[in-house]
Amino acid sequence: MSGLRRGSVCLGLCLVAALTANAQTDAPSRRSGYHDMGKPLQAMQDDDMANPGMLWVGEGANLWNQRFAAADKSCADCHGAVQSMSGVAARYPAFTAGSDQPVTLEQRINLCRTQNQRADRLADGSRELMALTAVVAHQSRNQPIAPPDDPRLRPFIAAGEALYRLRQGQLNLSCAQCHDDNAGRKLAGVTIPQAHPTGYPIYRLEWQSLGSLKRRLRNCLVGMRAEPYAPDAPEYVQLELFLMDRARGLKLETPGVRP
């Protein structure tokens, strides 16, 4: 009897040990969508001469130094060389001066445009905005995603997680059902990635262009036959915050290449 009980205590302990081991190996099993692509696309991303996203990075570097009419100031006049942006993309979205909501990197760039340069807001997804975002995010390439430990962000991250788990659209699917439950399986011919925002902005072959995480999320919503959020909707920021928190520690790759 007592032997049996001792046996079951051991069983309990062993189970706990096994579960903790599992929890520890869980984190490293997170992987960027980079690893779900074929070798040719990985090679394209890895080689700056072949990676089409580097064209936008180059354009962004020019824009960084360009002065604008009203304030006659370039980004460089305030920030210095673009290398000063090292680490910034790894901690966005974040709260920032002049906004009572967390903002994405693109929104932060536009705040500088309108408030500091007194220039026009760059249109969502425009070539200039993508180029500036690309050159800024490129300064964090190979750095781990490191969201700030800001308690004000928590409700926004939680809202993002709720959206991630919401079943929506005519197909009644949630992000989690594909990207947590079925990552690694094939949807038609495509391997479902874990949806880590490691490469943004990405050069997507299907777009033949560089595009934002928001654009990628819109594609998934359309695929679910769900109504995409309005272009300036806070939902995109919430989802991005949740995805960045979930990807904490994975390395940024900007500009990523994706199929």
Place this chain on the structure above:
Amino acid sequence: MGNAVHAEDGLRPYRIVGDAIPAPLTGEAGDPERGRAIVANRRVGMCLRCHSGPFPQERFQGTLAPPLTGAGSRWTEKQLRLRIVDAAQLNRDTIMPPYYRTDGLERVAKGFAGKPILSAEQIEDVVAFLATLKDQ
């Protein structure tokens, strides 16, 4: 589950008995040839996004769901009908979309709102086709 009549605005009512819908939604049997085309069509049936099946000409098939090959041996037409109409009635958490349901869905895109994924006629065509998929 048992024996319930299911009725939604704009959709034909049906009766569930056990894990099946015994009667065709349209009152008559579907056409397996048309059903095959619906299943293979990526925009209409979308089945091969998740399932694979005996479609040697279709290169990209899914691995999220059991293969359709043999579905006609595993299930009767009546059981297949409920699985296509609303698989969530058998498994709440399934990712198999509800092909003939419009209520209880959130944020459906404008172009699709209020419409089922397939019409009653298309459901019957798909059921008729799946019934021909016997294990070799």
